[in-house]
Amino acid sequence: MSALAELLREWMPAQRWFGSKGREWADVTEDGFFLDRSEPVLSVHRVRVTYTDGHGDTYLVPISWRDSEVEELSSAYIGPLAGDGDQRSHAYDALRDRDATTPWLIHLVNASTVGPMHFHPAGVAYIPEGVPGDIVSTEQSNTSLVYGSEAILKIFRRLEPGMNPDVEIHDALRRTENPHIAPLLGHIEIDDPDASKEPATVAMLQTFVPNASDGWRLATASVRDLYAEGDLHADEVGGDFAADSERLGAATASVHGDMAAVLPTEPADRDWYATVARQMGERLDAAIEVVPQLAEHADGLRAIYAAVAGSTEPTVRQRVHGDLHLGQVLRTATGWIVLDFEGEPARPLASRRELDSPLRDVAGMLRSFDYAARHMLVEQPEDTQRAYRAQEWAERNRDAFCAGYSEASGLDPCGGSPLLRAFEADKAVYECVYEARNRPHWLMIPLDSLSRLTSRD
Ligand SMILES: Nc1ncnc2c1ncn2[C@@H]1O[C@H](COP(=O)(O)OP(=O)(O)O)[C@@H](O)[C@H]1O
Ligand SMILES: O=P(O)(O)O[C@H]1O[C@H](CO)[C@@H](O[C@H]2O[C@H](CO)[C@@H](O)[C@H](O)[C@H]2O)[C@H](O)[C@H]1O
Numbered sequence: 001m002s003a004l005a006e007l008l009r010e011w012m013p014a015q016r017w018f019g020s021k022g023r024e025w026a027d028v029t030e031d032g033f034f035l036d037r038s039e040p041v042l043s044v045h046r047v048r049v050t051y052t053d054g055h056g057d058t059y060l061v062p063i064s065w066r067d068s069e070v071e072e073l074s075s076a077y078i079g080p081l082a083g084d085g086d087q088r089s090h091a092y093d094a095l096r097d098r099d100a101t102t103p104w105l106i107h108l109v110n111a112s113t114v115g116p117m118h119f120h121p122a123g124v125a126y127i128p129e130g131v132p133g134d135i136v137s138t139e140q141s142n143t144s145l146v147y148g149s150e151a152i153l154k155i156f157r158r159l160e161p162g163m164n165p166d167v168e169i170h171d172a173l174r175r176t177e178n179p180h181i182a183p184l185l186g187h188i189e190i191d192d193p194d195a196s197k198e199p200a201t202v203a204m205l206q207t208f209v210p211n212a213s214d215g216w217r218l219a220t221a222s223v224r225d226l227y228a229e230g231d232l233h234a235d236e237v238g239g240d241f242a243a244d245s246e247r248l249g250a251a252t253a254s255v256h257g258d259m260a261a262v263l264p265t266e267p268a269d270r271d272w273y274a275t276v277a278r279q280m281g282e283r284l285d286a287a288i289e290v291v292p293q294l295a296e297h298a299d300g301l302r303a304i305y306a307a308v309a310g311s312t313e314p315t316v317r318q319r320v321h322g323d324l325h326l327g328q329v330l331r332t333a334t335g336w337i338v339l340d341f342e343g344e345p346a347r348p349l350a351s352r353r354e355l356d357s358p359l360r361d362v363a364g365m366l367r368s369f370d371y372a373a374r375h376m377l378v379e380q381p382e383d384t385q386r387a388y389r390a391q392e393w394a395e396r397n398r399d400a401f402c403a404g405y406s407e408a409s410g411l412d413p414c415g416g417s418p419l420l421r422a423f424e425a426d427k428a429v430y431e432c433v434y435e436a437r438n439r440p441h442w443l444m445i446p447l448d449s450l451s452r453l454t455s456r457d
Helices: 003-014 071-076 102-109 165-176 215-228 242-262 270-290 292-309 359-378 384-409 418-438 444-455
Strands: 025-036 041-051 056-066 077-082 088-093 117-121 133-135 143-147 151-155 184-190 200-207 265-267 316-318 329-331 336-338
Touching (some): 003 025, 025 056, 071 077, 102 117, 102 133, 102 184, 165 184, 165 200, 165 242, 215 242, 215 359, 242 316, 242 329, 242 336, 242 359, 270 292, 270 418, 292 444, 359 384, 359 418, 359 444, 418 444
Antiparallel strands (some): 056 088, 077 088, 117 184, 143 151, 184 200, 329 336
8 A cells, every 4th residue: 555545544534525434444545646736736646445345435635745844734734755865745635725726727727638637617607717715614525615706616525437417417507597506617527547437527616606605504593593582483583584495495496497498307107106215215224224223213214115116196307406405505695596416425426317306306405494493402302392493493494495496386396295205204314324424413313303204194
């Protein structure tokens, strides 16, 4: 194992974007190339991690190199590497090293190819060249850099052959001028070491939406207001969120409508319902291995999935967002913007590109209202008054979202469909695994939701 691979073995598991926490590593290899040779030198590495179960993932790790340690960059420090003689180089997470962030946009403007990496600007869009990028503090599955107040570069950490749906969908939506998305400015790809495979998407550059607040922050502020007023109902307190939920429902319907107009669609048939129900059952089996507490909900969940297996409900399948939640939507002065169309980060890329029911996204947002309402109860599980208020808040915003969606599309997404209920349950199962791996203290949120979902008539 190379000295750099050894360093990365220590460093990567602690990074927020590393999606396979808790899995045991059998091996790690890396190959890299230089993206920029000025100071600090910037190299990009494909890091292949193999787990003890034989599976593996490839991650993208850009590294900036310094001759000596830099105190201000201590949180970005990966470690020292022996050089010639007594010399040592110091490796830093290049996306947290501001001085190393300019080459990405310069290469995009020039539509460069550097080693295996290809830079593709989108049409004639303006790209702010030469400005350094600042990392977005709410780092999630990927890492984003904001350049000035004009552009945001999202670096996809896990590499998979094939175009990332986020780029594919934003590219297709360029034609629609939909007001609820942030326009695409360019993207970056990297060839697969196996030439028979498609290149992987490395990054996407989008217009930055300034002065916006994400839906999670706004919704949880509303819940906090409600909790502060123990005796008032959600519609009586200052920070009522229902009007925004309604607008969010309408924005979601508008984006769904445009995706259906510019990307393929197909009617859902019996086979599709049967496949969806089977996949949910398989996902539950796999999730129980990670979160044994799920076993007590298994019978109830299987009954919910069985109702879908026999369904003949007429639905159109289309491209969807795939992981819609309040953290993926931004509220600007004029309305909602929907971000991040790459689907659930843990799913294989091919499954994230499949046609699906738009109810998958509706369910994602309904789950998010539930999370926003209840996350503060984690500290006070016995507070029945607050639990009652939380339920009321979640229902009020759920109804408002569905009303907005229904008004904009002519289709009521929440009219008692077994498919919607199954998608909510399936999402909560996914969330149990996500929380067990990333935020175990929040595991009770989706677990409690499953108790409610499986006991609903
Ligand atoms: N176009 C944009 N304009 C402004 N902020 C953005 C934009 N895109 C993303 N962000 C901010 O970056 C955060 C992470 O972006 P997101 O696309 O959701 O990445 P991830 O895939 O890591 O979840 C978002 O919560 C949002 O606050
Ligand atoms: O990183 P992504 O935005 O792709 O999404 C992953 O992380 C989300 C958490 O940040 C997770 O969402 C879950 O927690 C949210 C609150 O933090 C809540 O609003 C969502 O409803 C809940 O699913 C998401 O599932 C995961 O894919």
